[in-house]
Amino acid sequence: MNSGRQLLTAGVTALAPAIWGTTYLVTTEWLPPDRPLLAATVRALPAGLILLTFTRTLPTGIWLWRALVLGTLNIGAFNFLLFVAAYRLPGGIAGMITSAQPMFVLVLAALLIGDRIRYAHVAACVLGAGGVVLLVSRGAAALDLVGVAAALAGAACMATGITLTKLWGRPDGVGILSFTAWQLIAGGLVLLPFTLSLEGLPSTISGTNIIGFGYLMSLGAVISYAIWFRGIEKLPALAVSVLALGSPIVATLLGYLFLHQTLSILQMVGVLVIIGAALLAQPRPVHPRGPHDSSGSGNPAVLELNRRGQ
Template identity: 60%
Template sequence: MKDNRLLADTAVTALAPVVWGSTYIVTTQLLPPDRPLLAAVVRALPAGLVLLLFGRILPRGLWWWRALVLGTLNIGAFFFLLFVSAYHLPGGVAALVGSVQPVVMLVLAALVLGDRVRLPHVLACFAATAGVALLVLKATAQLDLVGVLAAIGGAVSMASGVVLTKRWRRPEGVNVLLFTGWQLTAGGLVLLPALFLVEGLPSTITGTNALGFGYLVVLGSLFGYTVWFRGTDRVPAIGLSFLGFCSPIIATTLGFLFLGETLSPLQLLGAAILVGAIVLVQLTPTRTPPLTPQPELRHAAAR
């Protein structure tokens, strides 16, 4: 019964990176060009404020700074670096560089959470990187230093945020919608001053731009991050990290369906390797069970 519940939770959590796999095509086809800060703020802040409006509970005590830290790592810094890499690199190269995230997660989970590093985890890391390379990397792909550093930084930021989220745990009495709202709001507010100082607001927003932003807010943030933070309560850290590999599979599929890109036998092999690595990690247990919410803020939720 417990294994079946974990399998169901894992499947639900995988919906988030499946949705996020569309970020590259939405960014390049629908959003204003060269505006990573605008894209990051619009994706985070409106969704966070909507969730806060419905939850009507603000962080208390140490959760003020914890929400700020988690919002910066999981949302603010990650969104900004994600969009920088999307603007500076082909989606395939960005995905390949970002495949270092499971390695970072494996190390941090062992150091911070006490998860045991098992041989299947290590093998899956190598297999996943090879799978991503076969799936998305093309001979004509161009490397850009800014984009590569942004992709690495985004992977480290997300891995650190997930591990700290599991370490601190969601306070009891604060549901996952409100917890998601705290982080989306904090991440958006962190980036807001930089948006005005560095980029400024565009002179016009087209209907296509509005459609792209709406998609990222509703599906990418409201739906995606609610599902994702629900999963941080229930799925082991390394398992969460490998679910992220659903994104390049979806990104490649969307490129095939909508951008006229081809799928070679090597790309199909890469997708199969990725799926195998994801399954292998989910079936390999860790020493630390998924954490449950803390008793903090129990009384605040009753107000």
Template identity: 60%
Template sequence: MKNRAGFDSALTALAPMVWGSTYLVTTELLPPDRPLLAAAVRALPGGLILTAVGRTLPHGRWWWRASVLGALNIGGFFYLLFVAAYHLPGGVASLVGSVQPVLVLVLSALLLHEAVRGWHVAACLLGVAGVGLLVVGPKADLDAVGVLAGVSAAACMASGIVLTKRWGRPPGVGLLTFTGWQLAVGGLLLTPVALLGEDLPARLTWQNAAGFAYLGFIGAFLAYAVWFRGIERLPALTVSLLGFASPLAATLLGYVFLNQGLTVVQGAGAVTVVAAVLLVQRPPVRKDRRCHDINQVKEQTSYDRVP
């Protein structure tokens, strides 16, 4: 079971690691200054393809549930994330977004009735501190709109994680179809906003096409399927803290491909982030195991008292 949980965590961490490559792909391959268009193209085509291949549409209450999850996990999250990115330096935006595990911890206690342990809180604080060391430079300007958007984006994703965990998937619906519903909803919400807020590029190069294809197929299609699989199999807080792999991957990719410096402080931040992720992997003590151990002690005590 421990090996299985480790495999599930490692596989799930691939999703935020892929998302961490978004900055590199956007700056090097996509048309400039069109983040909302990139988000819409990233979500909508893959969502429609997965839904069409699955040949299953939501039914009953899953119409509104899929809409809520798609808005939280994809549409609203992407939009607010880009608003935060426009108003804040990248490091500050990442730091504001790192409150997400704290929100997941609170929502899990309220909606999933999960107990809050001391090491849960410690892992959240370690993660936030690690992201701070990793991404925040000395010139960290704050902007009220950006901070509000960043916290709202974190709240969207945190709510999406917990509600996905609470509702699960409808019976008989595959993981890829379930992923397609949410991507399609998010893409349909983002597309009109992108068309109204941004001009379409005059021409697309093969480089642009490759960037859009990467974001749509790898960054959305595969990454979100892996992410939702992880939500099904792992505790909500564990999944949320694995999201710290995104700024970690972004920093390392910037160092490797963009010749961005990597300081000792950033190295310490990377180690701290990894420590937070490893801390939350600690398996909970099962109640039935504790009861079994207590009964064994009682039986042994009774046996020892027999004359």
């Protein structure tokens, strides 16, 4: 993939975390209060079932348990932890804690996929985390320990989900919408018994709640996850994971626009630093030097190793 197409793919993939960045505002303003399990379940399960009615493709064989694992990590556990953090922490603080996620991916991708860790990768992780810290620097804030633990566990779930999705790919002949439907349904089914037993259903649902759930099911689930899984296929694991740091950028900007939160010069510097980290994490094109190159860079096997190391 040439550098122009690579950047275009990265730009499209970045739309998914941008959409997820709106989750904090939607959760606090449009959903029933104190119901993170309900929010996560309604976001995933109905969206997956609706999508499945159009794709009509079910997982078989080894993909029965793989879909369950990926759905739990990418959808079920991650969304539940995301909503817990969103309810108990300011959106920017939750985003700051989950910025540890690319560092988890860096290690997991090296262990499971064999991706080489380069200095640029480490620098991208550090810059990304530093940019998020600058982005949410609004002075002292009381931190809820449950919210902090949920945000950190959510980062670990996302990192593991990204790495395993990259490692396993998807079955031949199965479209990205089917692949997305499997994971949404698996994640929703994992959440459903906990939702019913621990939270139950609200006695009333307002029109605003319906709009909020509808938004999370459509843009926040079907569209965003289809974009995200396509990006994982096309880009290295770390390159995708750093793009997820776009979520706190959107959360911060929406807080400024709609919740009357502050937006300082330091925070704008944080936005630029995060964008720089995302660009630094993107793979560099490998240019073969021809059959007479003694370094072996023209060898297809070496080219593949170089590509995996980006």
